[in-house]
Amino acid sequence: MDFKRRGILKAGGAMLALAAGLLHSARTLAQQWNKAAFETKSFAATLKALGAGASTESNQIQITAPDIAENGAVVPITIESAILRTQAIAILIEKNPNTLSADFEIPEGTDPFITTRVKMAETSNIYAVVRADGKYFHAAKEIKVTLGGCGG
Amino acid sequence: MKRLPLVVLAALAGCASGPSDDEARARAEQVFRESFTHGNRQMAARVDQQDEVQALCTRYRNEAPQDVADRIGSAAAAGIRYPASGKFLGDWRQGERIAQDGYGLRFTDADTKRPNGGGCYNCHRIAPAEISYGTIGPSLYRFGALRGTGEPVQRYVYGKIYDSQAFLACSHMPRFGKNGVLTEEQITHLVALLLDPESPVNK
Amino acid sequence: MADPMRIRANMAGDKVEVRVLMAHEMETGQRKDASGALVPAHFIQNVTVSCAGRTVLSAQWGTSISKNPFMHFRFKGGKPGDKVTISWADNKGERRTDEAVIAGG
Amino acid sequence: MNGIMKSPGLPALLLAAALPCICLAQQETQKEIERYRQLLAEGNPADLYEARGEELWKTKRGPKNASLQQCDLGLGPGVVRGAFARLPRWFPDTDRVEDLESRIVTCMVSLQGFKREEAIRNPFSAPGRPSDLEALASYVAGESKGMKLAAPLSHPKEIDAFRIGEQLFYRRAGPYDFACVSCHGDNGKRIRLQELPKLTDPNDARKIFTTWPAYRVSQGAVRTMQHRLYDCYWQMRHPQMDYASEASIALEVFMAKYASGGEIQAPGLKR
Numbered sequence: 001m002d003f004k005r006r007g008i009l010k011a012g013g014a015m016l017a018l019a020a021g022l023l024h025s026a027r028t029l030a031q032q033w034n035k036a037a038f039e040t041k042s043f044a045a046t047l048k049a050l051g052a053g054a055s056t057e058s059n060q061i062q063i064t065a066p067d068i069a070e071n072g073a074v075v076p077i078t079i080e081s082a083i084l085r086t087q088a089i090a091i092l093i094e095k096n097p098n099t100l101s102a103d104f105e106i107p108e109g110t111d112p113f114i115t116t117r118v119k120m121a122e123t124s125n126i127y128a129v130v131r132a133d134g135k136y137f138h139a140a141k142e143i144k145v146t147l148g149g150c151g152g
Numbered sequence: 153m154k155r156l157p158l159v160v161l162a163a164l165a166g167c168a169s170g171p172s173d174d175e176a177r178a179r180a181e182q183v184f185r186e187s188f189t190h191g192n193r194q195m196a197a198r199v200d201q202q203d204e205v206q207a208l209c210t211r212y213r214n215e216a217p218q219d220v221a222d223r224i225g226s227a228a229a230a231g232i233r234y235p236a237s238g239k240f241l242g243d244w245r246q247g248e249r250i251a252q253d254g255y256g257l258r259f260t261d262a263d264t265k266r267p268n269g270g271g272c273y274n275c276h277r278i279a280p281a282e283i284s285y286g287t288i289g290p291s292l293y294r295f296g297a298l299r300g301t302g303e304p305v306q307r308y309v310y311g312k313i314y315d316s317q318a319f320l321a322c323s324h325m326p327r328f329g330k331n332g333v334l335t336e337e338q339i340t341h342l343v344a345l346l347l348d349p350e351s352p353v354n355k
Numbered sequence: 356m357a358d359p360m361r362i363r364a365n366m367a368g369d370k371v372e373v374r375v376l377m378a379h380e381m382e383t384g385q386r387k388d389a390s391g392a393l394v395p396a397h398f399i400q401n402v403t404v405s406c407a408g409r410t411v412l413s414a415q416w417g418t419s420i421s422k423n424p425f426m427h428f429r430f431k432g433g434k435p436g437d438k439v440t441i442s443w444a445d446n447k448g449e450r451r452t453d454e455a456v457i458a459g460g
Numbered sequence: 461m462n463g464i465m466k467s468p469g470l471p472a473l474l475l476a477a478a479l480p481c482i483c484l485a486q487q488e489t490q491k492e493i494e495r496y497r498q499l500l501a502e503g504n505p506a507d508l509y510e511a512r513g514e515e516l517w518k519t520k521r522g523p524k525n526a527s528l529q530q531c532d533l534g535l536g537p538g539v540v541r542g543a544f545a546r547l548p549r550w551f552p553d554t555d556r557v558e559d560l561e562s563r564i565v566t567c568m569v570s571l572q573g574f575k576r577e578e579a580i581r582n583p584f585s586a587p588g589r590p591s592d593l594e595a596l597a598s599y600v601a602g603e604s605k606g607m608k609l610a611a612p613l614s615h616p617k618e619i620d621a622f623r624i625g626e627q628l629f630y631r632r633a634g635p636y637d638f639a640c641v642s643c644h645g646d647n648g649k650r651i652r653l654q655e656l657p658k659l660t661d662p663n664d665a666r667k668i669f670t671t672w673p674a675y676r677v678s679q680g681a682v683r684t685m686q687h688r689l690y691d692c693y694w695q696m697r698h699p700q701m702d703y704a705s706e707a708s709i710a711l712e713v714f715m716a717k718y719a720s721g722g723e724i725q726a727p728g729l730k731r
Contacts, residue, residue: 033400038417066496068283068489069434072652076499093419097385101419110411111370117429117500119383119419124730127523144651146284179620180627187707191700197530199633199698206632210639221584257635261516283489289645303491308707324645326636333635361507378508380587380680394587422680423505 037100046092046100047136050129056071057113058083058137061128065143072145078115080127086112088131095124116132120145177211192259209322221321228318232311234330235336240343241307247345248352250338251278257333267331270313270342275325278345279352290323296347296354309343357433362455364439371406371433371457372427375441375445383418399443406433406440435459493653497528497729506675506727509682513599516592522572531567533560533600542606545724548712550615558623559712561686562704564596583703584690585681597673597684601726609670609724611716619715621706625714628707629659638696640711654731659715666722669715672726682727686714 037049047055064078079089089112091101101118112130120126123145129138165228180336180340205224208216216224231343234240253269255261272278275288299305334342345351358378364371375397384396396418404412411430433439440454470486517528517540533543535550548559554566561583568579585591613622632639643651644659657664673684689702689708701708 017388032413033415038415047460063409064499066492068492068496068653070496070676072491073680074500076496078427078499096419097383098417098419098508102417103415107410107412109432111428113429114412115425115502116427119381119421138364144283156584177627180624183624183706183710184631186629187702188699190702193699195634195697195699198635202631202633206637209637210627210630210632212676214645258694259699260694283485286649286651288646288649288651289655294560297672308470324642326638342687358508358512361511374503376503376505376508377511382587386587388587421677423508424502425505427502 011039014081020114031060035102037103038098038101041097041100043092043094046090047059047129049100050090050103050131050136052136054127055129055136055138058130058139059138061130061139063126063128063139063141065126065141067142068144068146070146072122075120075143075145076115076117077103077114077126081112081128081132083112083130083132083137086130087134089114090129090131091116091118092127092129093118093120093124096121172252194267195289197260205317205322211338212322214322214324216321224317224321225319226271228315228321228327228330229311232318234307234310234314234338235340240303240310240340241348242337242340242342242344244341244344244348244351244353246338247341247343250334250341251276251345252282267335267338270328270334270338272342280355281352292346296349296351300331301347301349301354306343306347309346310339313339313342357449357451360441360451362439362453363458364433364455365458366435367429368432370429370431370441371437372429373404373427373439377424377426377441377443377451379422379424379426379445381418381420381422385418397407397445397447399445400420401444401457402426404428404439406430411439412455422456433457471677482607489653492683500677502731504675504727504729506602506673506682506729509595509598509675510602510727511593511599512590513597513602515601516596522568522574524571524573526571526573527565528567528571528596530571531564533563533567540600540603540707542604542607542727544601545607545609547611548621548709549612550617555617556711557617557707557709558617558706559682559685560597560600561593562709564600565704580703584683584687587680592671594682594684594687598682598727601673601724604724607721608722609666609716611720613713613717621710621713622717624707625653625710625712626712627654629714636697640692642696643727660718662718662721665715665718666720668717670724671726671728671730674728674730674731678731 030108034049034133037046040049055061060078060082064080065076069075077091079091081089088103088108092099092105094100103115104114106112120143123143125140125142127140128140130137185200188199202210205228208220208224212220250270251272254274255266255269256268273282273285275286277285277287277291277293282295313334315327316323316325317327326333329339331335346353348354359377361376363374378398380397381399382394382397384393386394388394398418398420399416402414402416403410409432411432412428435457437457438454439457440452442450442452444450472676475527528538534546535543535548544560548557549577551563558566565576565579568574569576582589582591584594585594606672612618627651632642632671643649643656647658647661647664649656655680657668658667659665672688673682675682686708688702689711693701
């Protein structure tokens with residue numbers, strides 16, 4: 001899907017002076033950053049910091065990602081949850097210096113589906129953690145990170 | 153690769169019409185020297201001048217006629233300096249590190265105290281655990297298991313790493329020993345990686 | 356001020372499908388520069404997406420989201436002509452807001 | 461591989477016997493790498509560079525406070541659409557063969573009044589230090605997407621450049637004895653997991669030469685053909701190649717001949 005430049009409304013910084021409501025939320029945006037969770041070093045510690053007591057493995061969570069990433073700087077990952085009333089999806093990378101990579105809040109009416117790209121320090125398990133109805137579920141997939149090219 | 157008769161080879165070497173090959177080569181040498189003027193001066197001096205082997209392999213595009221190939225091969229073989237101790241097998245663990253390491257001799261490699269790597273995995277499959285390997289060179293997996301680990305093979309592997317052209321004129325493989333890229337000790341570690349029965353290559 | 360985001364929003368059945376690229380270095384704070392000094396962390400921490408006055412996605416990001424971040428997601432309740440507005444804020448207090456009009460199916 | 465390896469008692473068939481099982485694992489790896497690339501295709505960060513390049517193209521800058529919209533990329537002043545598909549080529553005003561980047565620099569000097577040293581001060585971006593030339597090259601290249609490469613090879617200086625490029629392609633030098641052909645001389649070869657096009661084989665050249673400039677995930681930036689050559693010589697243990705040097709353009713003319721007819725898919729997306 002190529003981004004057709006002409007079809008896209010290009011908004012400059014001036015957009016900041018948007019309706020107060022949005023501006024308000026943009027300003028409060030920065031405060032909601034779960035520093036503790038983003039500094040945890042393991043799957044279990046991250047779960048605790050996210051407020052999860054326990055998390056049960058579920059085959060209702062699908063992780064689409066390559067088995068081998070040619071470069072750890074950009075690893076495409078898609079997570080889709082078939083668990084009813086999914087409210088949040090988090091991405092955890094076990095062997096990264098900080099395990100928690102991202103936490104997406106999924107409001108009513110938004111698909112429990114998210115694609116993004118993460119950095120992986122080395123071959124590792126990637127966990128997708130889903131919160132649905134206040135309960136936590138997870139699935140995992142190992143992604144091998146290889147050394148491409150003849151650098152190194 | 154079938155050997156082409158000599159006459160065809162000569163024709164191939166001067167295949168382009170227009171200025172003769174020598175004239176085009178002289179012009180290219182001048183353009184080359186004028187295109188690396190802002191970078192590292194020592195490195196420029198080294199690449200501006202080709203040694204005889206580099207010049208011949210360039211001229212014949214790595215397919216030298218038999219007589220030229222024999223001359224290159226025998227000169228290379230005569231130039232190999234084998235370890236005075238006669239000990240070819242170093243430590244395969246250090247060999248694996250050298251084979252993985254691509255550091256050294258690049259214009260960004262400022263730390264001249266750090267030893268050069270061999271970068272062998274760039275072109276060869278070696279230990280089975282490494283899935284990110286190259287295929288410019290043949291697979292060396294199970295090299296010792298397939299070819300034996302006695303002194304003649306050790307001597308061959310040492311010589312091949314020291315100066316690959318002693319065994320294949322105009323080989324793509326760098327002359328690691330001859331060009332001073334790897335030390336004698338580093339080469340013995342690589343020999344061990346390929347031939348030590350304990351090395352993962354032979355498991 | 357960072358370069359504008361590239362936002363593509365179009366209908367996919369009854370849902371709005373959004374793909375967005377954001378121009379940001381996303382420094383982890385673990386990288387050393389040429390002189391060996393640690394480059395301080397500089398990364399997007401919060402993202403909010405709204406359409407027709409309603410928040411349709413919000414995210415908190417750590418340092419391991421790739422440089423020039425990409426996101427693809429879908430939501431119900433938007434129609435062609437509506438605007439999708441995306442805002443981000445990073446750990447240095449820098450902000451950017453851009454929007455795109457939802458194209459037809 | 462060059463000739464039969466002369467070595468004591470290599471039972472070639474023994475080695476061949478080991479190949480099938482190795483190849484199988486190989487294909488798995490290759491398939492996964494292909495999947496990795498496809499999953500990235502849905503959003504190429506190079507689009508950010510194309511947008512910034514278009515902005516720069518139209519912005520009045522430099523001592524003459526002029527934009528680049530009158531730059532003649534070979535199809536007439538101001539014509540950008542399709543221009544990249546005809547580069548590199550000889551230009552009458554400079555009487556030199558120029559590639560995409562050197563031609564942009566020529567216009568920055570002639571139209572905007574920049575001194576050449578200023579125009580090429582930051583040809584390759586680094587984190588936090590974007591390069592205008594990379595953005596401009598992304599924009600102009602993107603304006604030929606889908607077209608067939610047809611760089612001319614008729615003017616005497618174009619033919620001269622081709623012949624020099626050919627010599628340089630085979631020129632072995634430096635501590636590793638490398639030339640371009642050391643890695644780009646055979647089909648189906650790889651460095652680590654990175655496939656290598658045989659650049660004198662149109663089937664490979666058409667598919668690869670036409671995807672530069674490209675966003676490189678390993679560098680988090682769009683890299684141009686000038687950077688590609690600079691980076692190759694870095695790996696070949698040569699010194700830094702001068703930006704838009706005559707040798708770089710000669711090599712591009714040489715490669716463009718074999719890539720002729722290939723569909724431009726730039727800016728591409730690569731490791």
